[in-house]
Structure formats: C-alpha cells, structure tokens
Amino acid sequence: MGVGIEVINLNAWYGTNHTLQDINLNIPANHATALIGPSGCGKSTFVRCLNRMHETNPIARVTGTVRIGELDIYEDSKPVEVRRRVGMVFQRPNPFPTMSIYDNVAAGLKLNGFSNRRVLNEIVEKSLKNSALWDEVKDDLKKKSGASLSGGQQQRLCIARALAVDPEVLLMDEPASALDPVSTSKIEDLIFQLKTQYTIVIVTHNMQQAARVAEKTGFFLNGRMVEFDSTHKIFTNPSDKRTEDYITGRFG
Amino acid sequence: MKAGENKLRSKVRALADGVATGLAILSTALVVAPLLIIFGYLVYKGASSLNLDFFTQIPKPEGETGGGMANAIVGSGVVLGLASLIGIPIGIGSGIYLAEFGRGTKLAETVRFTADVLNGVPSIVMGMAVYALVVSPAMPFSALSGGLALGIMMIPTVCRTTEEMLLMVPHAVREAALGLGVPNWRSVLSITVKTASPGIITGCMLAFARVAGETAPLIFTAFGNAFWSISLFRPIAALPLSIYIYANSPYEDQHRQAWAGALVLIILIVAAVSLVRWVTSRGVLKGAS
Numbered sequence: 001m002g003v004g005i006e007v008i009n010l011n012a013w014y015g016t017n018h019t020l021q022d023i024n025l026n027i028p029a030n031h032a033t034a035l036i037g038p039s040g041c042g043k044s045t046f047v048r049c050l051n052r053m054h055e056t057n058p059i060a061r062v063t064g065t066v067r068i069g070e071l072d073i074y075e076d077s078k079p080v081e082v083r084r085r086v087g088m089v090f091q092r093p094n095p096f097p098t099m100s101i102y103d104n105v106a107a108g109l110k111l112n113g114f115s116n117r118r119v120l121n122e123i124v125e126k127s128l129k130n131s132a133l134w135d136e137v138k139d140d141l142k143k144k145s146g147a148s149l150s151g152g153q154q155q156r157l158c159i160a161r162a163l164a165v166d167p168e169v170l171l172m173d174e175p176a177s178a179l180d181p182v183s184t185s186k187i188e189d190l191i192f193q194l195k196t197q198y199t200i201v202i203v204t205h206n207m208q209q210a211a212r213v214a215e216k217t218g219f220f221l222n223g224r225m226v227e228f229d230s231t232h233k234i235f236t237n238p239s240d241k242r243t244e245d246y247i248t249g250r251f252g
Numbered sequence: 253m254k255a256g257e258n259k260l261r262s263k264v265r266a267l268a269d270g271v272a273t274g275l276a277i278l279s280t281a282l283v284v285a286p287l288l289i290i291f292g293y294l295v296y297k298g299a300s301s302l303n304l305d306f307f308t309q310i311p312k313p314e315g316e317t318g319g320g321m322a323n324a325i326v327g328s329g330v331v332l333g334l335a336s337l338i339g340i341p342i343g344i345g346s347g348i349y350l351a352e353f354g355r356g357t358k359l360a361e362t363v364r365f366t367a368d369v370l371n372g373v374p375s376i377v378m379g380m381a382v383y384a385l386v387v388s389p390a391m392p393f394s395a396l397s398g399g400l401a402l403g404i405m406m407i408p409t410v411c412r413t414t415e416e417m418l419l420m421v422p423h424a425v426r427e428a429a430l431g432l433g434v435p436n437w438r439s440v441l442s443i444t445v446k447t448a449s450p451g452i453i454t455g456c457m458l459a460f461a462r463v464a465g466e467t468a469p470l471i472f473t474a475f476g477n478a479f480w481s482i483s484l485f486r487p488i489a490a491l492p493l494s495i496y497i498y499a500n501s502p503y504e505d506q507h508r509q510a511w512a513g514a515l516v517l518i519i520l521i522v523a524a525v526s527l528v529r530w531v532t533s534r535g536v537l538k539g540a541s
Contacts, residue, residue: 056426084432085433087431096429096447111434112438
C-alpha cells in the first residue's frame with residue numbers, strides 16, 4: 001500500500017545554487033500527484049530529495065524534513081533503505097544493458113542478496129504484469145537483453161524493475177518524455193492502475209498529461225512551489241497569476 | 253539552377269566519394285599487409301621445423317640437430333600466467349578506483365600519472381629494476397621474478413583501459429542501480445563493471461599480448477633454462493628468450509627453430525586471445541549492448 005508524503009521547509013542547494021526554497025506540501029497516499037513547471041524550476045531536484053538520490057551528487061545539500069509515511073527519511077534512515085521504499089523511474093529508459101529481461105526486473109532483489117528462485121519468479125511475473133509488459137516478453141524473459149526492447153517497452157521494464165522491490169512510493173521523472181504517443185498513453189494507463197497500490201509522484205512537462213493522470217498538481221517556479229491544489233482547480237481556476245500564465249502558455 | 257550544372261555537381265560528388273572510399277580501402281590494406289607479410293614469412297621460415305618433437309622435446313645440446321621447445325612453451329605459459337595473476341587484479345582494481353571511487357581526488361590524479369609513466373618505462377629498464385630490487389637481494393633468477401616483471405608491465409594498460417571503459421558506462425545505468433536501493437559498492441561491482449566487462453577484457457588481452465612477446469625483462473629475471481623446469485623458484489625457459497638465444501646461435505638448425513618458435517609464439521597469443529573472447533562472449537544475450 002502507498003503512504004503519504006509530508007514535506008516541511010525543504011531547501012536544497014547544488015554548490016552555492018539554491019535550487020529549492022522552503023517547500024511545504026502534503027502528497028496524499030494512493031493518488032497520483034503531478035509536478036509541473038518550466039525547465040530548471042527545481043521539480044526534478046524535488047523528487048530526488050524524496051528518495052535521497054540527490055546525494056549521489058557530492059555538491060548537493062538539503063535541509064528540512066521529509067516524512068514518507070511515519071519515516072523521517074533524513075533523520076531515521078539511510079539512503080539505500082529510503083530508495084527501497086521509494087522507487088524511481090527516470091526520464092530516459094535505463095535498463096541494465098548486459099542483463100536479461102528477467103534479471104533486470106530481479107536486479108533490485110538479487111543485488112540486495114535475495115536469492116529464493118521460486119519467490120523471485122513470482123515477483124518478476126507479478127511486476128511485469130503490473131507494468132503491462134508480461135504478455136509482450138513472457139517468452140523471452142531470459143533470452144533477450146533488456147536493451148533489445150523498444151523504448152516504450154524499456155520504460156515499462158524499468159517500471160517493473162522499480163515495482164519488484166515493493167516500494168510504497170513511485171517517483172516518475174518525466175517518464176514519457178522520450179516516448180512516442182502510443183507508448184506514452186500506455187504509461188499513462190499504467191499510472192492509473194498503479195495508483196491504487198502506490199503513491200505516485202510524476203514530474204511532467206506535458207500539462208495534458210498532468211491533467212489526465214493526477215488528482216493533485218503542484219506548480220514549481222524558480223525553486224519555489226507557487227501553488228499546490230487539486231488538478232482540476234489548478235487547470236481551471238488557479239489562485240496564483242503565475243500559475244495561470246504558465247498553464248495558458250504565456251511562458252515556460 | 254540549370255540542369256547541366258546539376259549534372260556536373262553530382263558527377264564531382266560521385267568522384268569525390270569514389271576517391272575517399274578508395275583511400276579508406278588503401279589504408280585498410282596498409283594496416284593489414286604488415287601482419288600478413290610477417291605471418292607469411294614466419295610460416296615460410298618456420299613451418300618446416302614444426303613437428304611433434306618441437307612441442308614435446310626439450311632442446312638438444314648445442315651442435316646437435318633435433319629437439320624442441322617444449323620447456324619454453326610451457327615456461328612462457330607459466331610466466332604469463334603469473335604475470336596475469338599479478339597484473340590483471342591490480343590493474344582492474346586500480347582502474348575501478350580511478351573511475352568510481354577516487355574521481356577528482358589528489359591520490360587518483362597521482363595514480364593516473366604514475367600509471368602513464370609506468371606505461372612508458374622501457375621493458376629493459378623494468379627487467380633491470382626487478383633484477384636490482386627483487387632478484388639480487390631476495391630471490392634467485394626464477395619464474396616468479398619473470399612473472400613479476402611482466403605483471404608490473406601489464407598493470408598500467410589494464411588500469412587505464414579499465415578506467416576508460418568504466419567511464420563510458422552511462423550515468424543513467426548507475427542511477428538505475430542506486431535508485432533501487434543497491435549500495436554503491438555493489439552497484440559498481442555488479443552493474444558498472446559488468447556493463448564495461450567486454451572492454452575491460454579487451455584491455456587485459458592487449459596487455460597480455462603485449463608482454464607475451466617481451467624478451468628484455470626476462471633476461472634478468474626468468475633467465476631462461478635449457479632444461480625442463482616448471483618450478484616457480486628456479487630459472488625458467490620462455491619462448492621469446494629461446495628465440496633470442498637461438499637466433500644468435502651459429503647453427504643453421506637453431507635458426508630454423510627460432511623461426512618456428514616465433515611462429516608458435518604468435519599462434520599461441522592469437523589462440524589465447526580468441527579463447528578468452530569466445531569464452532566471455534558465450535553469455536551475451538540477444539540485443540545486449
């Protein structure tokens with residue numbers, strides 16, 4: 001089951017660059033939340049702070065509190081533990097090129113020392129079914145490399161890989177921006193199904209996509225969160241002038 | 253634009269294309285030719301001396317005909333095996349350090365510079381150094397000291413190719429592993445190194461092939477041996493040494509054996525490299541990149 005995310009006074013820096021300023025919001029459990037805003041506004045940095053992926057960059061620094069469910073991820077936990085609970089799907093599909101489809105999905109478990117073959121088989125099948133890829137790959141699981149799939153299939157493989165470690169939250173950083181329209185709509189259908197089981201946070205440049213998949217939407221601008229509300233409200237009657245300007249295409 | 257002018261342009265373009273393609277083919281031929289000529293000449297000079305005795309007998313006393321290089325072939329195997337055991341783990345380990353853990357540190361900078369300098373040290377100097385520092389104070393002429401000299405020579409090549417191959421692994425692949433909650437060290441070993449392994453193996457093979465033909469470092473270390481020995485602690489024969497000694501001898505029969513030895517050396521190097529490539533390519537999946 002998904003859990004809610006509570007962000008209190010989050011600030012982030014890359015070197016001396018203050019990329020996130022005083023972010024406060026509550027992301028509801030088992031819903032999809034979209035983050036929109038022009039390039040460089042901090043939305044990708046923000047989702048990276050939710051699973052401490054920003055720490056892979058040595059010049060990044062964060063203050064503030066992030067709670068995933070009951071867990072204060074900066075106080076009570078280590079990055080590897082946080083990342084097992086908060087899965088991530090990246091902008092470009094990034095399957096492990098030397099691994100089979102099966103091993104790609106099983107990677108998160110295998111690399112953390114899990115080796116029960118029967119359980120692995122079940123988890124791989126379940127994850128691929130959950131990511132709507134099973135029927136397309138079930139005959140080539142161990143024969144084909146993850147890199148041999150099409151771009152859209154690769155992205156669903158990456159989603160399956162993230163689901164296999166059984167996270168509570170799934171972060172998606174522009175998951176469809178490198179895909180064609182058909183693959184994009186498959187990913188969106190998937191988000192619809194997945195949000196019954198997981199809390200989903202999706203960064204997107206595509207405002208129609210945000211409107212289609214998300215119940216809540218946050219608008220980021222210059223490292224600040226300008227507005228956070230129900231998607232319907234954001235797109236029909238935003239409270240802030242800047243939000244209105246952005247969604248009507250006046251900048252960004 | 254007029255039709256005639258267009259036609260002329262396309263003719264010029266086709267001509268330029270032909271010239272460029274021709275030059276490329278010529279260059280390819282010039283690259284391949286020396287190898288074929290050398291190999292052909294070795295076969296011409298050495299093949300007649302290749303018989304079962306060559307592979308099973310040790311050398312006959314000077315002046316007698318017959319005998320073989322069995323001890324040198326096996327000796328080369330022993331020395332190169334030792335060299336690989338020393339050079340490959342240290343080279344790969346230091347390459348991983350440079351690419352993954354030491355990025356941007358002073359130590360990494362120093363290691364990289366040292367490796368590059370080491371790569372440029374002439375092999376005869378390496379032999380003398382190992383002689384002065386290891387053989388003369390601690391250990392007699394031996395297979396082990398020969399392996400040590402060649403192993404040290406392998407390190408910089410293996411180290412720098414490992415580093416370069418690891419740096420070519422896309423950042424996205426590392427992120428994918430870290431994003432799954434895999435610890436960094438595990439991600440490096442199981443994902444990054446594995447992804448780069450074809451290139452790393454090529455680097456090891458290059459280093460291996462390069463030292464397989466080295467003579468100078470062995471003169472002061474493995475020393476050579478006219479008799480049968482596979483002891484790690486005694487002087488041991490090696491193909492390049494035997495070739496060197498035989499080619500300098502006054503006897504025609506030994507000259508022929510030197511040619512045969514050179515031919516065998518090249519064939520063995522090619523065979524070893526091909527074997528490793530074959531073994532490591534068997535696990536590669538359809539569509540893997």
